[in-house]
Amino acid sequence: MMGGHHAASGAAAWIAIASTGPYALGWYPLDSTGILIGALATAGTALVCDWDHRHSTIANSLPPLSNVIAVGIEKASGGHRQGTHSLLGASAFVVLAAMAAQFQMVTPVGKLSVGAGLLCMFMINLAAKALNLFPKSGWITNWLFAVVMAGLVTWFAPDQWGWLPLSMLTGVVVHIVGDMITVGGVPLLWPIVIKPPKFLRKSFISGIWRANGAFSIPLLGRAGSRREWLVLIPVSGYAMVGMGVAAWTLAQQHWPGVLAALGGVVQLP
Numbered sequence: 001m002m003g004g005h006h007a008a009s010g011a012a013a014w015i016a017i018a019s020t021g022p023y024a025l026g027w028y029p030l031d032s033t034g035i036l037i038g039a040l041a042t043a044g045t046a047l048v049c050d051w052d053h054r055h056s057t058i059a060n061s062l063p064p065l066s067n068v069i070a071v072g073i074e075k076a077s078g079g080h081r082q083g084t085h086s087l088l089g090a091s092a093f094v095v096l097a098a099m100a101a102q103f104q105m106v107t108p109v110g111k112l113s114v115g116a117g118l119l120c121m122f123m124i125n126l127a128a129k130a131l132n133l134f135p136k137s138g139w140i141t142n143w144l145f146a147v148v149m150a151g152l153v154t155w156f157a158p159d160q161w162g163w164l165p166l167s168m169l170t171g172v173v174v175h176i177v178g179d180m181i182t183v184g185g186v187p188l189l190w191p192i193v194i195k196p197p198k199f200l201r202k203s204f205i206s207g208i209w210r211a212n213g214a215f216s217i218p219l220l221g222r223a224g225s226r227r228e229w230l231v232l233i234p235v236s237g238y239a240m241v242g243m244g245v246a247a248w249t250l251a252q253q254h255w256p257g258v259l260a261a262l263g264g265v266v267q268l269p
Contacts, residue, residue, distance in 0.1 A: 001178035002224050003047060003057045007130040008236040009178055010046025010171045011039040015242030017170060018163070024242070028166060032253065036246040037120065037149055038167055039239065044123025045171025047130055048093055049179075052077045052084040057130045061122070078190070081214075085179060086190035090172040097168035101161050116161035121150040123167075182223050183207075185216025 001009075018035045020026040030038060050056040052074045059070035077083025084093075103115025125146035128134060134141040180186045187193065193213040196205060208216055220228045 001175075001182055001220070001228060003050065003130045004132065005228060005232045006046045006050075006175050006178055007043040007127050008232055008239055009174045011043040011127070011243065012235045012239035013046075013170050013174050014039040014042035014167065015239055017166075019242055019246070021242070021245065023238070028163065030163060032246040032249040034163055036243055036250060037124075038163055039243050039246070040127050040149055041120045041123040041164070042167045042171045042174075043127035043131065043239075044125070045093075045097075045168045046175045046178075047126050047171070048123075048168070049084045049089065049172055049175040050080075052082065053080045058126055061126055061129065081179065081184060082187055083190050085176055085186040085188075087188055088190060090169070090176060093172050094165055094169045098165040101164045113161040116164050117150050120161075120164060121146045123171075124149045179223075180215060181217050181219045182225075182228070183216060183218045183221060184223070185210050185214035185218075187212070187214045189213075 015035065016023075016025045017027050018024075018030040018038055020029045047056070047058050051058045051070055053059060054067060054070045054074060056070065059067055073084065074080065077089065083089045097119060100115035100119040101113065103113070105114045121143075123146075125142050128142040128145050129139070134145065176186055176188075180188075195211060195213045196209045207218060210216055220231065
């Protein structure tokens with residue numbers, strides 16, 4: 001599945017999980033801040049599995065550091081669509097997110113979840129790049145947007161970072177499922193490789209249980225296929241509507257306070 005489609009799928013999955021509105025599951029209900037920022041963060045976490053490819057969106061997100069990390073992950077995981085696309089790899093990403101969520105710092109304005117904020121900022125930058133939110137202004141705008149969005153949670157809801165590990169879990173699961181329903185498949189049991197018996201490799205099983213041990217349910221065909229586009233158009237629309245409603249609700253809640261604060265600054269001598 002293409003990077004932008006992974007990101008859109010992650011955002012849509014978060015809307016379904018965290019929103020209590022119509023056509024949502026509401027499994028982990030959050031307020032508008034958690035829905036909006038969480039959707040953007042999950043659009044980014046849905047890309048982390050591709051950190052095993054040195055030319056992926058995440059590998060080029062913070063060069064040269066992100067490129068060096070990508071090369072290391074690629075070697076450690078056995079190449080693209082190997083370790084990071086397995087149950088073990090998904091678990092590792094979730095554990096890292098949970099550890100980041102625990103890193104806090106006491107400041108003059110209170111206790112801040114620095115680790116969660118930085119991770120969320122990085123994920124939102126990935127989402128902005130993959131979704132091409134600012135096509136004409138480049139990487140600086142992506143990072144500024146990410147800083148502002150992560151800052152919203154830090155300022156308005158500093159205790160809400162508990163959802164970050166769930167965001168990571170949602171993103172990596174969506175990514176792995178997205179790749180599993182394309183022709184290439186994913187090695188779910190990595191580093192264990194169970195190859196199908198030779199007598200099955202020329203049967204219909206070969207399209208599901210591949211010769212390299214990967215599992216595939218190729219409903220979408222090859223990555224970037226017309227079927228993939230047809231599925232992702234309504235998925236993206238669902239994510240946009242959910243995020244739009246959350247953003248509008250958030251603006252209604254906090255806009256008067258923002259205007260009051262700006263008025264106070266303007267009136268200062």
